[in-house]
Amino acid sequence: MIPIASRVPDPAVRRLTATLYGYAFLSDLVLLYPLYVVFFADTGLSVGQIASLFVIWSAAGVLFEVPSGAWADVLSRRLLLCLAPLVAAAGFALWVLVPSYPAFAVGFLLWGAGGALVSGALEALVWTELDQLGAVGRYARVLGRARTAGVLGVVVSGVLAGPVLAAGGYPVVGAASVLACLLATTVATRFPEHRAPAAAAVPVAEPAMAARPVGAAPTGPDEPDTAPPANADNDGDLGWWDTLRAGVTQVRTRPPVRAAVLLVAVVAADWGALDEYTPLLALDTGVGAQAVPLLLLLLWAGVTVGGLLAPVGERLGGRGYAALLGLVGVALAGGALLRHPAGFVLLAVAFGAAQLATVLADARLQARITGTSRATVTSLAGMATDVLIIVTYAGYGLLATAAGNAVAFALTAGAYLVVALVLLTRRQSPAHTSRSAGAADD
Secondary structure, eight states, rough: EEOOOOOOOHHHHHHHHHHHHHHHHHTTTOOTTTTTHHHHHTTTTTTTHHHHHHHHHHHHHHHHHHHHHHHHHHSSSHHHHHEEEEEEEEHHHHHHOOOOHHHHHHHHHHHHHHHHHHHTTTHHHHHHHHHHHTTTTGHHHHHHHHHHHHHHHHHHHHHHHHHHHHHHHHHOOOHHHHHHHHHHHHHHHHOOOOOOOOOOOEEEEEOOHHHHHHHSSOOOOTSSOOOOGGGGGOOOOOHHHHHHHHHHHHHOOHHHHHHHHHHHHHHHHHHHHGGHHHHHHHHHHOGGGGGHHHHHHHHHHHHHHHHHHHHHHHHHHHHHHHHHHHHHHHHHHHEEEEEEHTHHHHHHHHHHHHHHHHHHHHHHHHOOOOOOHHHHHEEEEHHHHHHHHHHHHHHHHHHHHHOHHHHHHHHHHHHHHHHHHHHHHHHHEEEEEEEEHHHHHH
């Protein structure tokens, strides 16, 4: 059960969601995004050097993720959301002004820091504001639509990147990316932010996916598989260090929260890493550099559909969720091994299913978090994701050097099949012993 406050007029919810969707769209309207791997290759970087840049990017996320989450729980989350695009813009400007490996590395450090400022702060702000508005039950669909708005930003950048590159080269592409970041900061100033005292709450049913942990060990009587009042976020003012400790303690001592954090990390990391190699995979099909953004549009069309399917996905049970992950693995591997532009249709299906799985895992995590450290716990999940992404980058670089991009892509995608099998196996053993309790919870 997710307790929420009483319902308030919809215009306030619409203002929040409109700001969120605009922010997500502009934050991803980065014309450099579909081209930066090609940009690096045109500058003379090898696949190994490009892979090392991705490791630096993720390392920056690991370094800044949790501290920035604790800042978001102590300081203004809206302020961090305003600063994040400015930090990323500085990195993009550096890339096009001084195109070299050191500049690319510093740019990724800045981009990683900007991403860390958003991670945790955005989800915590949206959850808390929806709770204030009596609409926390809409979180999964709102998050799914926000992810879709971000994807639309990527799609528009993919449409514009080729023509802008042909017209003005990489400097103009970089300038347009910086402008989008400045607009995102402007929109972020419209986010509402409340840290009011806890109000009376009434329970509503959790989504099916959030109500029963997928593949996680069943909870015992001392650790109910439900979320305490969401407005418990407002139950006190802690300093930065105490907030950080409280978040770590919650993950360490509460099995439902720990299971949700691990699920988010495992589901998000693999396709998040593989996404960075899709331009190279596209080039390997024989298309030219200016056609790469068009193939990437197929992938982001799939991701768009996946985000919009969040309300349907909430009804998936454990087996359905495992099947969803199995679909991701099979479609990723099959699309890569075709070594043909048509394979990107399969990749689009895989990316859509992966987006849906990620949104559902994040909604489950937010439903489990309690206390004043919501952004900190969410950032811990982000840090775990970044660590797994670094491992994936390193493994992909070795595999691609030895066997090529297609084989490396397919083997890396096999992780989803392993996770799906683990979820099914765990469900068939301990879950049977708690089936009656689970039925009672429903």
